[in-house]
Amino acid sequence: GQNIDQPTEMTATEGAIVQINCTYQTSGFNGLFWYQQHAGEAPTFLSYNVLDGLEEKGRFSSFLSRSKGYSYLLLKELQMKDSASYLCAVRPASQGGKLIFGQGTELSVKP
Amino acid sequence: EPEVTQTPSHQVTQMGQEVILRCVPISNHLYFYWYRQILGQKVEFLVSFYNNEISEKSEIFDDQFSVERPDGSNFTLKIRSTKLEDSAMYFCASSQGLGLRRNTIYFGEGSWLTVV
Numbered sequence: 001g002q003n004i005d006q007p008t009e010m011t012a013t014e015g016a017i018v019q020i021n022c023t024y025q026t027s028g029f030n031g032l033f034w035y036q037q038h039a040g041e042a043p044t045f046l047s048y049n050v051l052d053g054l055e056e057k058g059r060f061s062s063f064l065s066r067s068k069g070y071s072y073l074l075l076k077e078l079q080m081k082d083s084a085s086y087l088c089a090v091r092p093a094s095q096g097g098k099l100i101f102g103q104g105t106e107l108s109v110k111p
Numbered sequence: 112e113p114e115v116t117q118t119p120s121h122q123v124t125q126m127g128q129e130v131i132l133r134c135v136p137i138s139n140h141l142y143f144y145w146y147r148q149i150l151g152q153k154v155e156f157l158v159s160f161y162n163n164e165i166s167e168k169s170e171i172f173d174d175q176f177s178v179e180r181p182d183g184s185n186f187t188l189k190i191r192s193t194k195l196e197d198s199a200m201y202f203c204a205s206s207q208g209l210g211l212r213r214n215t216i217y218f219g220e221g222s223w224l225t226v227v
Contacts, residue, residue, distance in 0.1 A: 031214065042202060042218040043154065087154065096159035096167025097142050097209045099216060103153045 002026045004102035006088050011108045012078055020073045020086050020105045028093020034062050034073045035087040037104065043087055046073070075107075083109045113137045115219035117203050123225045124193055132188045132222045134203030143186045144204040144216060145178065147171070154202070160186065193226045200224075 004024045012018040024032070031050040035043035049055055049064035049071060061074040073086055085104040092100060116135045124130050136143050145157040158168040160178055175197075177189045186205075190197055200221045207213035 030209075033216070035218075040200075042220050045215050045217065048215060089154075091214070094167055096161070097206065097214065097216075098144070098156040098159055098167055098169075099146075099154075100156065101154040 002090075002092060002100050004088055004090055004100060006086075006102045006105045008103065009106040009108070011110060012075075014078055014080060014109055014111050016078050017074065017076050018078060018107065020075075020088075020107070022071045022073075022088030022102060024069050024071070024088070024090045024102075026090050026092040026100060029066060030091040030093060032062075032064055032071050033089045033091070033099060034060075034071075035089060037085045037087055039085075046086075078109050080109050080111070083107060115203055115205055115217055117201075117219040117222050119222055120220065121223045121225075123227060126195060126226055127192050130190045130193055130224060132190075132201050132203070132224070134186045134188070134219055135184050136186055136203065136205035137217060138184075140205035140207050140217075142166075142206045142208065142216075143178075143180070144206075145188045146202045146204060146218075147199040148202065148221075149199045157188075190224075193224075195226050198224060198226045 006022045034046040037043045047062035054063045059076045064071045085106050087104045088102040089099040118133045143160040148154045156169050158172045159166045179187050202221045203219040204216045206216045
């Protein structure tokens with residue numbers, strides 16, 4: 001089967017750093033995506049990893065280890081507006097390019 | 112920045128009625144998708160569409176559902192004989208392709224469907 005696990009919720013302080021973990025088991029692997037979703041809104045693309053290692057984009061970084069089926073999203077210099085749900089999504093081996101999403105991690109940033 | 116647009120943003124329909132949700136994908140994108148998200152649950156894949164045909168569909172996408180690209184810009188999801196459990200946010204999405212630098216999927220703002 002296909003399974004993606006991430007913590008349900010996390011809390012962090014403004015200005016701090018937070019790491020959101022994701023583990024996955026899928027039928028093949030064609031990349032891992034992180035999306036941000038505010039309540040009632042569309043998922044917004046944050047990052048993409050297909051090779052092992054760290055991808056950095058401003059305050060956001062994402063890491064992938066394919067052998068461990070593991071990724072994390074690192075958010076630095078947290079701001080109140082970063083309070084949102086963070087979705088880990090994996091593209092398995094399929095011809096249609098679908099994404100399989102995890103449940104999402106609800107991040108609350110407190111002053 | 113180009114974006115995926117969806118209409119309507121909200122729709123309330125009676126059980127058993129047919130609903131059509133409309134989407135305009137990003138203009139140079141070739142792969143189109145529908146996902147849904149029931150309130151409080153995860154985003155679920157419904158169907159992907161390429162070259163005017165379905166390339167993949169999930170178990171959720173049964174005979175009640177159909178998709179169509181009636182012209183060069185619109186991409187529609189039709190739900191026949193709606194059920195209470197079809198109440199969800201439906202997201203349209205698109206990507207340029209599946210290759211390394213073209214495979215990011217961009218989502219529309221969603222159509223919130225309530226079946227009563």
